[in-house]
Every structure is written in C-alpha cells, then in structure tokens.
Amino acid sequence: MQPGFLANGRKGKRKPRTRIVDVQQPEESGPPPSAIVASTPSSSSMPTTSLVVLPAAPVFMRPPRLAGDHKGIFAKMAADPNFRLRFFTPPDNSFVFAYWPDIKHRLLARPDAFTPLSSPARLPFEIRAVPGKGMGMVAKEAIAPGALIVRERPLLVMPATVPVVYEATLNGMSYMPEDVRSTYLTLANCLPKLSQMSGILNTNGTLLDDMPGQLDDYCGVFRNIARVNHSCRPNARPRWDADLFAGELRAQRAIAAGEEITFSYTSTFLPSAERQDILSHKYHFTCKCILCSLPPALLAANDQVRTYLGDTVLPSVMFGPLAQRGMKEFLDLERMLEMGADDSPTLWRPLARELTRRYCAEGKRAMAVKWARKAMEMTLVATGTDGGWAAVVEAPEKTDAWRSPGGGT
Numbered sequence: 001m002q003p004g005f006l007a008n009g010r011k012g013k014r015k016p017r018t019r020i021v022d023v024q025q026p027e028e029s030g031p032p033p034s035a036i037v038a039s040t041p042s043s044s045s046m047p048t049t050s051l052v053v054l055p056a057a058p059v060f061m062r063p064p065r066l067a068g069d070h071k072g073i074f075a076k077m078a079a080d081p082n083f084r085l086r087f088f089t090p091p092d093n094s095f096v097f098a099y100w101p102d103i104k105h106r107l108l109a110r111p112d113a114f115t116p117l118s119s120p121a122r123l124p125f126e127i128r129a130v131p132g133k134g135m136g137m138v139a140k141e142a143i144a145p146g147a148l149i150v151r152e153r154p155l156l157v158m159p160a161t162v163p164v165v166y167e168a169t170l171n172g173m174s175y176m177p178e179d180v181r182s183t184y185l186t187l188a189n190c191l192p193k194l195s196q197m198s199g200i201l202n203t204n205g206t207l208l209d210d211m212p213g214q215l216d217d218y219c220g221v222f223r224n225i226a227r228v229n230h231s232c233r234p235n236a237r238p239r240w241d242a243d244l245f246a247g248e249l250r251a252q253r254a255i256a257a258g259e260e261i262t263f264s265y266t267s268t269f270l271p272s273a274e275r276q277d278i279l280s281h282k283y284h285f286t287c288k289c290i291l292c293s294l295p296p297a298l299l300a301a302n303d304q305v306r307t308y309l310g311d312t313v314l315p316s317v318m319f320g321p322l323a324q325r326g327m328k329e330f331l332d333l334e335r336m337l338e339m340g341a342d343d344s345p346t347l348w349r350p351l352a353r354e355l356t357r358r359y360c361a362e363g364k365r366a367m368a369v370k371w372a373r374k375a376m377e378m379t380l381v382a383t384g385t386d387g388g389w390a391a392v393v394e395a396p397e398k399t400d401a402w403r404s405p406g407g408g409t
C-alpha cells in the first residue's frame with residue numbers, strides 16, 4: 001500500500017529540483033551527506049560461520065508508475081467485453097473485489113486465500129470525532145514503534161484507474177454485500193459533486209501497489225484505515241500485504257495513549273506548499289499539523305531539509321553503495337532526519353542497518369543494539385516482519401559483522 005491515498009500518483013509528475021546547498025545544519029555536522037550511497041549486499045559474500053547474519057539491506061518500494069493514457073483505456077474498456085470488470089466476494093461476504101480478468105484464479109489458488117486474519121486481540125485505538133477533521137483514529141493505549149495497530153481486509157478493491165469511471169464504480173456497488181455497503185456508506189466523502197459511491201472511493205481509496213499477476217495498480221477502501229487522518233509528521237504508516245490480501249497499519253514512532261493516529265497522504269519529502277496543494281485539491285482540507293503550523297522561517301527550513309532528503313539523499317541511498325561512505329555522513333544523515341522531522345522507514349531503515357553493521361564491526365554492543373532495534377522497528381513498518389533484526393537486537397556479537405570490518409556488508 002502506498003503511504004498515502006490516491007493523491008500519491010502525483011508524485012511522479014514532479015520536476016526534479018535543483019540541489020539545495022544551504023540546508024541548516026549544526027556547525028560541526030560538515031557537508032550534507034550528498035554522497036551517501038547504498039549497497040545491496042549479496043548474501044553470497046557473507047561468511048557462513050556466524051549464528052546470525054545481518055539482514056540484507058532494504059529493498060525499496062518500486063516507484064509509482066506515471067499516469068497512463070486514461071482516455072485510451074476507458075475507450076477500450078467501453079468497447080471490449082474482455083475489459084469489463086469482474087466482481088468477486090469471498091465466502092464470508094466480507095468485501096467486494098472488482099478485478100480485470102485473469103486475477104481471481106491466481107488469488108484463489110493460494111493455500112491461504114482469504115483465511116481469517118490475525119489482528120491485535122484488543123484493538124489499541126478507537127474511532128471517534130476529532131475536532132476540525134470529522135472522524136479519526138485515536139490511540140487508547142501506548143503503542144510501541146513497529147507495533148501492529150490494525151490488520152484488515154478491504155471493504156472494496158478496484159483497479160486504480162476505475163475510481164474516476166462513474167459507471168463501473170456504480171456497477172461494483174451493486175455487488176456489495178449489505179453490511180459491507182452500509183459500512184462503506186458511513187465513510188467520509190469530500191467530493192460531494194461525484195456520486196456518493198465514487199466520492200467515498202476517491203476520498204478513502206489507498207493505492208495497493210502489489211496485486212499478484214497484475215500490472216495495474218489497484219486501490220482499496222478499508223473500514224478502519226479509512227478513518228486515519230493526515231499529518232505531515234505522521235506517527236503511523238499503512239502497508240498493503242498482497243499475500244494476506246490485507247492492509248495493515250503500524251506505528252512508525254512511539255504513540256501515546258490519547259494521541260491521534262495519523263499517516264501522510266502525500267510524500268513526506270515534498271515541501272509544504274506542494275503538500276498543501278495536493279491536500280486541498282484532492283481532499284479539500286488545509287493541513288494544520290505540527291509542521292504546517294510552524295512559524296514561516298522554521299517551516300522554510302523544514303522544507304529545505306525535507307526536499308534535500310527526498311531529492312538528493314534518497315536517490316543516492318537507493319542507487320549507490322552505502323558501505324563505502326564515511327561514518328560522518330551517516331551521522332549527518334541521522335541529524336538531518338531528526339531536523340527534518342521525518343520518522344518514516346524510507347531513510348531510517350538503510351541508515352539503521354548500516355550503523356548497526358559499523359557498531360558491530362567496532363564491537364560496540366550498546367550502540368549496535370540501539371541501531372539494530374531501530375532497524376527492526378523500521379523493517380516491521382516497511383515489511384510487516386522483523387526481517388531477522390530481533391535476533392541481532394538479542395545478540396549482536398553473534399552476527400557476522402561483529403568485530404569484522406568487512407562483515408555484514
């Protein structure tokens with residue numbers, strides 16, 4: 001699931017920015033980590049004698065596809081019966097799935113297809129009114145970073161091109177089991193000019209970026225995840241799990257009891273004006289989150305850090321060898337992430353992995369544990385599993401990187 005609602009597609013259209021060199025940094029931090037680059041270590045290069053192998057560097061989410069030729073697609077759909085959507089509801093009638101031909105058998109062929117999901121036994125949140133935002137999700141208890149908040153099947157799944165196709169959307173609704181329909185109809189609609197069904201779909205649909213055997217992106221509407229309001233400094237992140245056919249929401253930093261649970265509907269690496277533009281055009285509200293309420297000078301500084309992280313650091317981390325960079329660059333990156341107030345796993349995850357490896361190599365146990373825990377939390381948020389990091393937190397001295405400068409790379 002893309003971290004954000006359907007507006008995320010816009011990200012791909014953004015013009016490349018020029019490099020910002022006057023990012024505010026503490027004096028001692030030196031030049032920005034412009035040359036931080038990543039490696040994707042091959043497991044074949046790892047020694048096999050150690051008990052625990054440092055988990056591999058993160059695999060990044062593939063970038064969103066650019067918008068296709070919508071007019072052409074719609075004309076084809078209208079003319080060709082093979083392009084008509086099919087509809088499917090599982091035996092427990094828990095959702096409706098609109099799909100292009102050729103996907104249902106793939107999904108049903110899986111051994112665990114649509115088996116009951118495990119979610120936290122006691123949901124750690126309530127859905128209630130939040131001043132100025134309609135309904136929202138609020139924590140009932142403290143939630144630890146990486147912890148699962150909810151895992152749920154969608155109420156409705158459709159190809160992401162469909163929400164703007166009025167007729168197909170309405171057809172889909174007639175296949176909705178009654179209690180799915182009644183829940184769906186209680187969801188927010190910020191687009192009252194569309195039909196109620198389409199308005200709700202466009203207000204609440206999240207991109208499901210991985211649908212087995214399908215090239216198209218799909219979108220889904222979820223009972224609880226749809227109630228999560230936006231923040232530019234969110235404390236949670238949604239993820240689509242194609243294997244479970246479920247969405248999950250995890251805390252990306254510690255959440256206190258009574259705190260509203262939020263995620264970002266836009267890329268957090270966009271400057272505030274671009275974020276506000278997307279939010280007002282797509283979702284018809286003005287964000288007043290902690291970042292957007294900063295005094296102008298601080299907001300401008302935050303914009304600089306975030307755009308620098310997104311435009312310069314992120315591509316270099318995605319496409320270059322991390323292990324070759326100096327330690328100072330990693331510490332600079334940590335400072336920049338803190339200054340930019342970005343808590344997402346996108347950059348914290350590769351940073352935490354590399355710092356764990358380096359502290360292991362130096363035999364510094366406390367620091368290795370600290371960073372392995374961060375890597376574990378960020379990996380849980382990004383992938384839904386600890387990726388082997390729990391074992392590293394327990395015993396960093398058993399990794400292949402321990403007191404071995406080249407280990408774990």
Ligand SMILES: C[S@@+](CC[C@H](N)C(=O)[O-])C[C@H]1O[C@@H](n2cnc3c(N)ncnc32)[C@H](O)[C@@H]1O
Pocket residue numbers: 132133134135136187188189190203204226227228229230231283284285286287288289
């Ligand atoms: C997916 S819904 C979120 C849940 C919604 N508040 C509800 O009542 O069900 C998206 C809509 O919630 C509102 N919303 C979300 N985040 C907001 C925010 N930070 N400030 C104000 N309104 C917000 C907007 O009306 C937006 O169109």
